[in-house]
Amino acid sequence: MDFKRIEVIFLIVFFSLDIFLFLSFRNSQQLVSSTSTNTSTVAEMRKRNISFGSLDTKTGYAYYLGSRPDESLAQNVQKLRNQKAEYEDVNHSLTSTLSNPIAITSADKIKIMDKFIKKESNVLFGKEYKYSPQLSTKSQIIYVENKSHGQIYDKTAQLAFTVSDGEVVSYTQTYVKSMIILHERQTIKSEKDVITNLYANSEIPNNSKITYANLAYTKLLEAKDSTIYIPVWFVTIKNKDSKVVTTKKVNAFTGNIIKSSTNGDNNYSAQ
Structure with a gap:
């Protein structure tokens, strides 16, 4: 392993991260804090028929994390059975079509798929993934990698099963083998801070329900084949x-609302 080359790569990553931290700090200085008015904001949300459970006020801590792509999926694809699997080098993803589609119902799909992914001949490293109801749809059952620092809500670490006519017919998988801490831990915004700020910025409409509010890591940027992840609040709202x-996304460090571009990529500029 060329440790000198890896050292140079991560120096570049650290430099990129420092630039982002400076820009984030400057942007966050322009935001109007609503912490002091949280209590009145919650009452106002109730009056406008916005439903939600108790909001956690704990701030907590999180990190900037980094990873580099590896070929774990490609190196282990021969272990898979009863499926046609193909590995794509550019996106480091594995796409597989099942020889025998799996019949599921809305009531038993999670139990069936949890059991399916734990067998290595079905899904590589399946035990490292956890079902995500927040990201799943009627046509896709989504599992995310569950690392020691938290779950990863990102297409670089995801297991997506395709559902057709009540059967799981195929899946696409990406995998992050390991992550390193790039920066000392920092305080993150609480669930209550995030949701009241979304409301203050007209991101939560009247007569709606907040169905999920989860904290997870997602990709911030890429630098020299390395990926940097940050903690993000994913808040799902149903009219x-x-x-x-x-689903609204909020930078857990700064409280900045993350916009999505037309091509589906995240744009980390505050509204």
Whole structure:
């Protein structure tokens, strides 16, 4: 292993991270803090028929994490059975079509798939993934990597099963073998801070319900084949009238709302 080369790569990553931290700090200085008005904001949300459970006020800590792509999936693909699997080098992803589709129902799908992924001949490293109801849809059952520092809500560490006519027919998998801490731990925004700030910025409509509010890591940027992850609050909101479901993303360090670009990538500029 070329340790000198790895050292140079991570020096570049650290430099990129320092630039981002400076820009984030400057942007966060422009935000109006709503901490002092949280209590009145919660009461106002209730009056406007916005439903939610008790909001956690704990701030907690998190890290900037980094990873480098490896070929673990490619190196172990021969272990898979009863499926046609192909590995794609550019995105480091594995796509597989099952020889025998798995029949599921809404009531038993998680129990069935939890059992399925734990067998190595079915899914590589399946024990390291956890079902995510927040990311799943009727046509996809999503599992995310569950690392020691938290779950990863990102397509670089995801197991996505495709559902068709009540059967799981295929899946796409990406995998992050290990992550390192790039920066000392920092305080993160609480669930209550994040949700009241979303409301203050007109991101939560009247007559709606907050169905999920989860903290997870997601990709911030890439530098020299290395990926940097940050903690993000994923807040899912369901409109009670239209039944439309949307998920808002908030930088857990700064409280900045993360916009999504037209191509689906995240844009980390505060609104």
